[in-house]
Amino acid sequence: MKIYQKLFIGAGLGLVGLMGSTAITLAEEIGYVLAGPDIYYATEAELFQKLAEDAGHTVTVANSEYSPSKELANVEDFIARGVDIIVLLSANAESGTQAALRAKEAGIPIFFVAALPSPAGYDIPTGIVSGDWIDMGKTVGEYVGKNHPGKNVALLEGVYGQGIAEMIRKGFDTGIANANGGNEVVLANSAGWNRKDGLAVTQDFLASSKEFEVIYAMNEEMMAGAIQALEEAGELGNYALFSGNGKEIGWSWMRDGIMEATVANPPTLEADLNFQMVQAHIAGIDYPRHVYNIQPLLTVDNLDGAVPWVIDDYLAMKASGKLVVDLFAQPEIKSMEVWEASGSSN
Amino acid sequence: MLNKSNDLNEKQPSKNDQTGVIGAQQFRQFLRNRNTPLLIGLLIYIAIIALIEPAFLSAYNIRNVMLQVSVAGIITIGMTLMIIAGQIDLSVGFLVGLTACIMAALLKAGVPEIIVAFSGLFICISSQMVTGLVVARLKLEPFIVTLGMMAIYRGIALLLTRGAEIPLDRKFEFLGRSRFFEIPTPVFIFIGLMILFAFILSNTVFGKQLFAVGENNEAAYLAGINVSKFKIKVYALHGLLAGIAALILMSRIGVGSPNMASGLELETIAAAVVGGAALAGGRGSIFGSFLGVVFLGIISNSMNIIGVSTFWQYIMLGAVVIGAVIIGGLNKDK
Numbered sequence: 001m002k003i004y005q006k007l008f009i010g011a012g013l014g015l016v017g018l019m020g021s022t023a024i025t026l027a028e029e030i031g032y033v034l035a036g037p038d039i040y041y042a043t044e045a046e047l048f049q050k051l052a053e054d055a056g057h058t059v060t061v062a063n064s065e066y067s068p069s070k071e072l073a074n075v076e077d078f079i080a081r082g083v084d085i086i087v088l089l090s091a092n093a094e095s096g097t098q099a100a101l102r103a104k105e106a107g108i109p110i111f112f113v114a115a116l117p118s119p120a121g122y123d124i125p126t127g128i129v130s131g132d133w134i135d136m137g138k139t140v141g142e143y144v145g146k147n148h149p150g151k152n153v154a155l156l157e158g159v160y161g162q163g164i165a166e167m168i169r170k171g172f173d174t175g176i177a178n179a180n181g182g183n184e185v186v187l188a189n190s191a192g193w194n195r196k197d198g199l200a201v202t203q204d205f206l207a208s209s210k211e212f213e214v215i216y217a218m219n220e221e222m223m224a225g226a227i228q229a230l231e232e233a234g235e236l237g238n239y240a241l242f243s244g245n246g247k248e249i250g251w252s253w254m255r256d257g258i259m260e261a262t263v264a265n266p267p268t269l270e271a272d273l274n275f276q277m278v279q280a281h282i283a284g285i286d287y288p289r290h291v292y293n294i295q296p297l298l299t300v301d302n303l304d305g306a307v308p309w310v311i312d313d314y315l316a317m318k319a320s321g322k323l324v325v326d327l328f329a330q331p332e333i334k335s336m337e338v339w340e341a342s343g344s345s346n
Numbered sequence: 347m348l349n350k351s352n353d354l355n356e357k358q359p360s361k362n363d364q365t366g367v368i369g370a371q372q373f374r375q376f377l378r379n380r381n382t383p384l385l386i387g388l389l390i391y392i393a394i395i396a397l398i399e400p401a402f403l404s405a406y407n408i409r410n411v412m413l414q415v416s417v418a419g420i421i422t423i424g425m426t427l428m429i430i431a432g433q434i435d436l437s438v439g440f441l442v443g444l445t446a447c448i449m450a451a452l453l454k455a456g457v458p459e460i461i462v463a464f465s466g467l468f469i470c471i472s473s474q475m476v477t478g479l480v481v482a483r484l485k486l487e488p489f490i491v492t493l494g495m496m497a498i499y500r501g502i503a504l505l506l507t508r509g510a511e512i513p514l515d516r517k518f519e520f521l522g523r524s525r526f527f528e529i530p531t532p533v534f535i536f537i538g539l540m541i542l543f544a545f546i547l548s549n550t551v552f553g554k555q556l557f558a559v560g561e562n563n564e565a566a567y568l569a570g571i572n573v574s575k576f577k578i579k580v581y582a583l584h585g586l587l588a589g590i591a592a593l594i595l596m597s598r599i600g601v602g603s604p605n606m607a608s609g610l611e612l613e614t615i616a617a618a619v620v621g622g623a624a625l626a627g628g629r630g631s632i633f634g635s636f637l638g639v640v641f642l643g644i645i646s647n648s649m650n651i652i653g654v655s656t657f658w659q660y661i662m663l664g665a666v667v668i669g670a671v672i673i674g675g676l677n678k679d680k
Contacts (some may be wrong), residue, residue, distance in 0.1 A: 189649075
């Protein structure tokens with residue numbers, strides 16, 4: 001009898017173990033390759049990780065430190081490790097495409113987020129969630145043209161070479177041309193996406209004899225530098241200010257009447273769309289292969305609906321029902337616009 | 347031959363100079379000075395830019411340039427000391443960033459400003475002393491050790507902040523944003539430190555020992571200098587100056603951020619080299635480094651003012667660095 005008892009207990013335990021292991025195989029191991037240590041990227045990864053882990057997946061994050069070779073190596077490491085899915089937040093379109101090709105050859109689905117592959121490799125990634133950077137610039141350009149016709153513009157641009165600053169610039173130029181307000185960009189230079197350079201470049205612009213009345217910084221960090229430079233020169237209030245990304249600090253500038261508008265590009269919402277795409281893929285459901293992040297123009301009039309960057313605030317907004325994020329409601333993008341390497345001053 | 351300082355006032359005029367043709371003698375001496383080509387080059391560059399854009403020489407812009415170069419200038423003083431002593435430091439940019447992050451976090455936690463300031467100086471001095479200790483006692487290459495330290499500082503800063511900025515919420519503004527007689531405080535500190543260290547290098551035993559250690563470690567040892575201890579002292583001074591720079595930079599831009607000073611290490615090495623410092627050690631001057639840091643700062647400022655693309659700024663900066671090294675080499679051969 002004891003032997004039967006033991007066999008029965010053993011079979012029971014085996015069944016429980018089998019059930020457990022079946023449950024584990026449903027969960028996926030995801031390798032997340034981050035472009036570099038930046039708050040935008042960190043927020044993307046952190047929210048994705050939270051959502052994925054809540055859904056029972058495991059997520060390992062690797063950082064490429066903005067190095068194309070390290071990015072490729074990180075993807076290769078994940079392939080060697082045999083992860084089920086790779087999410088790539090690439091800082092370089094070409095190396096990102098190469099990495100995507102390696103993953104595809106290894107039979108591992110790879111999703112791009114907050115980044116685009118090179119135009120020739122557009123079909124390689126399994127899915128893409130990206131910003132519509134050209135449209136971001138165009139939205140601001142059209143607003144400036146309509147509301148500040150004839151005014152000259154000084155631009156604080158991001159880092160050249162990634163493609164993002166170039167696309168925003170292309171969109172901005174198109175926007176002011178579309179608005180037909182006769183605006184001209186008289187000064188433009190890179191302020192490296194950061195506050196320190198935003199301060200220095202704005203100081204230099206203010207010292208220039210070129211006349212301008214509008215300042216457009218492509219993100220809030222550079223705008224923070226610009227505002228400080230204007231404040232120190234006693235010029236705050238004499239310029240119409242615009243920025244991009246729609247971070248919370250920008251909301252307070254608009255409430256205080258310092259800045260006129262920004263275009264939202266919340267990493268939280270982008271990460272959420274990215275997670276929904278990955279989940280749909282795991283579940284074998286059809287999904288739009290490429291969608292854009294949701295990027296409305298924010299002014300003081302519509303700040304109540306602005307999407308937070310702070311993860312807890314974002315989740316609270318979703319939980320309250322004030323924000324509904326549905327991947328399947330987003331229009332599918334079928335092709336990508338091509339940016340031209342520029343970085344020209346004006 | 348211990349003191350190889352190249353300051354314009356490095357040679358005292360002889361009695362004959364004073365009684366004879368003083369003007370001609372001094373002019374010849376001026377032409378022979380290693381910093382003269384750089385000074386002339388700088389003046390020509392300023393004249394050309396001023397012709398293109400008269401606003402370049404406005405009081406606002408001069409103050410602007412001096413303010414923009416003050417943080418890099420302070421670190422350049424330390425870097426010049428390091429280079430003269432035959433050392434190099436690739437970690438200083440991220441040390442400044444890390445220190446600013448820690449200080450910003452302390453300020454956010456409500457720690458009094460004075461304690462925060464001393465903590466920042468302590469972090470920089472002690473970190474550099476540890477680096478100096480490793481380099482000097484274990485006789486390791488400073489290039490490799492400071493490269494390693496750079497990664498460590500960066501990693502700690504990113505761990506602390508996740509890459510985000512820590513805002514100061516308008517605390518600690520005095521050092522970076524105040525002015526005296528319309529001149530920003532950081533400019534006073536920068537100029538004051540330049541004068542102090544130019545004096546130290548030209549007129550003190552420490553200055554003579556610095557050149558001796560950089561020129562030849564063994565000869566310096568035989569001359570009675572405790573080379574290891576002396577190098578640690580140089581690292582500590584460099585750390586002190588990095589700490590002052592971190593305080594000013596954090597106060598100036600109102601945040602602590604891991605990447606806020608990245609690239610400063612190369613900028614300051616370039617400024618010192620443009621100013622005549624030899625990476626092999628034993629040669630350099632504070633006045634030369636002053637000219638170097640101002641020249642590099644003016645290039646970026648002038649290009650922004652006249653509206654030239656960043657790409658051209660890189661090319662121009664590279665050309666100035668290489669040109670200065672070539673001229674420095676030719677001068678050395680004379």
